Amino acid sequence: xxxxxxxxxxxxxxxxxxxxxxxxxxxxxxxxxxxxxxxxxxxxxxxxxxxxxxxxxxxxxxxxxxxxxxxxxxxxxxxxxxxxxxxxxxxxxxxxxxxxxxxxxxxxxxxxxxxxxxxxxxxxxxxxxxxxxxxxxxxxxxxxxxxxxxxxxxxxxxxxxxxxxxxxxxxxxxxxxxxxxxxxxxxxxxxxxxxxxxxxxxxxxxxxxxxxxxxxxxxxxxxxxxxxxxxxxxxxxxxxxxxxxxxxxxxxxxxxxxxxxxxxxxxxxxxxxxxxxxxxxxxxxxxxxxxxxxxxxxxxxxxxxxxxxxxxxxxxxxxxxxxxxxxxxxxxxxxxxxxxxxxxxxxxxxxxxxxxxxxxxxxxxxxxxxxxxxxxxxxxxxxxxxxxxxxxxxxxxxxxxxxxxxxxxxxxxxxxxxxxxxxxxxxxxxxxxxxxxxxxxxxxxxxxxxxxxxxxxxxxxxxxxxxxxxxxxxxxxxxxxxxxxxxxxxxxxxxxxxxxxxxxx
Amino acid sequence: xxxxxxxxxxxxxxxxxxxxxxxxxxxxxxxxxxxxxxxxxxxxxxxxxxxxxxxxxxxxxxxxxxxxxxxxxxxxxxxxxxxxxxxxxxxxxxxx
Numbered sequence: 001x002x003x004x005x006x007x008x009x010x011x012x013x014x015x016x017x018x019x020x021x022x023x024x025x026x027x028x029x030x031x032x033x034x035x036x037x038x039x040x041x042x043x044x045x046x047x048x049x050x051x052x053x054x055x056x057x058x059x060x061x062x063x064x065x066x067x068x069x070x071x072x073x074x075x076x077x078x079x080x081x082x083x084x085x086x087x088x089x090x091x092x093x094x095x096x097x098x099x100x101x102x103x104x105x106x107x108x109x110x111x112x113x114x115x116x117x118x119x120x121x122x123x124x125x126x127x128x129x130x131x132x133x134x135x136x137x138x139x140x141x142x143x144x145x146x147x148x149x150x151x152x153x154x155x156x157x158x159x160x161x162x163x164x165x166x167x168x169x170x171x172x173x174x175x176x177x178x179x180x181x182x183x184x185x186x187x188x189x190x191x192x193x194x195x196x197x198x199x200x201x202x203x204x205x206x207x208x209x210x211x212x213x214x215x216x217x218x219x220x221x222x223x224x225x226x227x228x229x230x231x232x233x234x235x236x237x238x239x240x241x242x243x244x245x246x247x248x249x250x251x252x253x254x255x256x257x258x259x260x261x262x263x264x265x266x267x268x269x270x271x272x273x274x275x276x277x278x279x280x281x282x283x284x285x286x287x288x289x290x291x292x293x294x295x296x297x298x299x300x301x302x303x304x305x306x307x308x309x310x311x312x313x314x315x316x317x318x319x320x321x322x323x324x325x326x327x328x329x330x331x332x333x334x335x336x337x338x339x340x341x342x343x344x345x346x347x348x349x350x351x352x353x354x355x356x357x358x359x360x361x362x363x364x365x366x367x368x369x370x371x372x373x374x375x376x377x378x379x380x381x382x383x384x385x386x387x388x389x390x391x392x393x394x395x396x397x398x399x400x401x402x403x404x405x406x407x408x409x410x411x412x413x414x415x416x417x418x419x420x421x422x423x424x425x426x427x428x429x430x431x432x433x434x435x436x437x438x439x440x441x442x443x444x445x446x447x448x449x450x451x452x453x454x455x456x457x458x459x460x461x462x463x464x465x466x467x468x469x470x471x472x473x474x475x476x477x478x479x480x481x482x483x484x485x486x487x488x489x490x491x492x493x494x495x496x497x498x499x500x501x502x503x504x505x
Numbered sequence: 506x507x508x509x510x511x512x513x514x515x516x517x518x519x520x521x522x523x524x525x526x527x528x529x530x531x532x533x534x535x536x537x538x539x540x541x542x543x544x545x546x547x548x549x550x551x552x553x554x555x556x557x558x559x560x561x562x563x564x565x566x567x568x569x570x571x572x573x574x575x576x577x578x579x580x581x582x583x584x585x586x587x588x589x590x591x592x593x594x595x596x597x598x599x600x601x
Contacts, residue, residue: 084576163577287580288571292601293594305601311571312580 026319027066027226027252029326030334033317038080039283041319042066042257043226046279046405047437048430049263050413051491057215058269058409059494060087060101060262061438062281062319068186068221068256071501074129076186077221077258078151079105082309083285085260086162090278091271093395095343095402098271100158102166103219103260105151105183108302112148130185131192138199141182151183153219155262157210167210169217181205186221187256189502197497204493212268217261222495224257225438227483237364245444248480256498263492266409274396275410276388280320280342280403287311315339320404321385321433322442327357328385342402345386352385353377357450361477371472373452379464380454384433390462392424393434407435419485425453438494439485447477564590568597 026042033040045061064085068077079085084104088097112132115122131137133146144150156166168179184203187196205217229248232238260281269277286309295306318325318338328351329337337348358372373380386401388394393406414420414430421441423431425448432440433449452470454463467473488494567588590596 163579165577286571286576287574288568290568290597290600292597294598294601296601308568308597308600310568310574312574312578313576314580 026322026326027230030338031331032335033338036080036285036316037065037067038078039083039085039285039317040064040066041281041283041317042224043322044279044281044319044405045225045436045438046277046407047435048266048407048409048411048413049492050416050419050430050437051494054263054492055413056266057263058266058277058407059492060264060279061493061495062087062260063222063224063226063257064260064283064317065258066224066255067252068224068258068498069254070187070256070499071504072186073188073501075149076130076188076501077256078107078149079153079183079258080283080285081105081107081303083283084313086282086284087260087262088162088280088282089269090342090395090402090404091269091274093274093276093278093398093400095278095345095400095404096341097162098160099269100156100162100166101169101262102156102158102162103153104156105153108150108152109297109304110148110150110302111297111299112146131188134191135194137185137188137193139195139202141184141199141202143199144185147185149185151185152180153183154179154181155207155217157212159211169207169209169215172206172208172214181217181219184220187498187500189500191502196500200497209264209268213265215265215268216263216492218493219260220258221256221498222259222493223498224252224255225483225488225495226252226257227441227481227487228252228443229479229481233479237361245441245476245478245480246482250481250483254499259493259495261493261495270409272397276393276395276406276408278320278342278388278395278402278404278406280318280405282315282319283317284313284315285309287314315341321446322436323446324385324403328352328355330356342404343400345402348403352381353379355381355450358452361447361451362472369472370451370475371470373455373465373470373473375452375455375465375469377464380452381449383463384449384454389424389433392429405436406433416485416488416490421482421484437485438488439483441478441483443481444476444478447479448473448475451475451477561587561589564588565596568600572600 028034028040041062041064043063047059048055049057049059065077084102087101089099090096091098111126113124113126116125117123130148131146132148136145137143137147155169158164158166170178182203184200193199200220203218203220207215207217209215227250230251288311290308292306295304297304316338325334325337329348354376355378362370362372383389385403387398388406393408411430411434414428419431419439420426420428421439423440423445424434425445431437432442432445452473455465455470456467456473458467460466488496
């Protein structure tokens, strides 16, 4: 196992001259995925669990369905039951999945009805709402009196190619259907669900994992953990370019998201004695969709037949490192990236070796001293995004580069209270880009990496560049919207209870 | 020194690219559409090979072939497909 010292990486920590630029991690980032929000992956996290007593585990979080307004009834934000949602793990450095955790969902409409009209001539009429009884839901997972839509899911572990057949994860508590789990209904409001936090917590499952020691599982709505000054950024960075790192509003602070969260024993994920693993999430849809001009409710399946989706699963969303498809890949290739696999990433090589973002920032903020790095190819970014950083996140037996989030599970965890939201740049080697924790300010970190902060380390054997290559690499770039470990829970599932749809004031 | 590192990086990259597949060959000829009325099943996909426009595939046949595809099959590359369809909104009533 390789060893690391904090002092070595602490040298990456830099000063405090702020400059703002940023982006959303992966919310609606590609043209096609905007048409399919239910399978739009927004953020992916992977970190050694820092909950007390859980350091032998890795937590994986895949967020989907962006920009949820808590009041979005009556249907709220169920996932797509025709899709598959995957979390892939590469543990031998070949940019191909060795393990896939596959989530499939089923949304059953109970078709609750009321008898309306005078006695003797009543008619049974279906209700138009998802909750129907005040206080009828929670705190127990089975306390769902009047819940009109019940969302369940299964999780399989597939070994090898993702098109292999898998084996199901099972509820350690057993039960009638131990391989079927329940997703809590979204946070409709306090009149329907008096204590949403307790209700959601009762949907955390201890699970058996085929071939591994047990782990934990939760799927449900959470407050979106991402932080970004989104609107002003997309308006040509129309913000205070020299403001403080926390001087701007996190514009998605009022949004929820849907999280697929697993905590898996580290030994289950690693292989060949290498503590480094890579991971990414994808979502796939059947290839063919036909719209039904006359939809009807299908009581046998608890759904309407508004469309028919058939055919081979076709990947439509992909997410490993944050912001890659958002700001690294060109607009014309964003759909292609979402459909691609890490092993085929050489097709996108120019976007990494010759990135456009630094040039754009120089054009926008050249008057403030911003200068794009001039080392080409940008092997410093190749290390961050495609191969892993030598001595930290590069696999021992790397045989193919590929864009994925990489984690060295041999690095000790940092307690929440001691974490730096700049991760490795802040001297905290347990943070991004060594995995990603909820409190890592990846916007600021990646902006600084893009502008050449790694070159300022003067370690050309690792990064292929020297300080002179990045004349403005020491500036502490920021979007002005901050985030930190204190914004999250310190126990599984880490992400905060979602915002409620009511009361509204 | 710097140049040699960059060249090494590029060489490593190119070496790593060896596993990248080339462009897909053009899909083979599609099967014969079914008789008038409900569409017949699509024929098997032809062998990968010579380029050229494939004959049109009736949409109904394409959908029905999708129904028979297991979920673990590889999706079909549609770039070279010429899908044709009627404007009959009831075309798929039997499927719904």
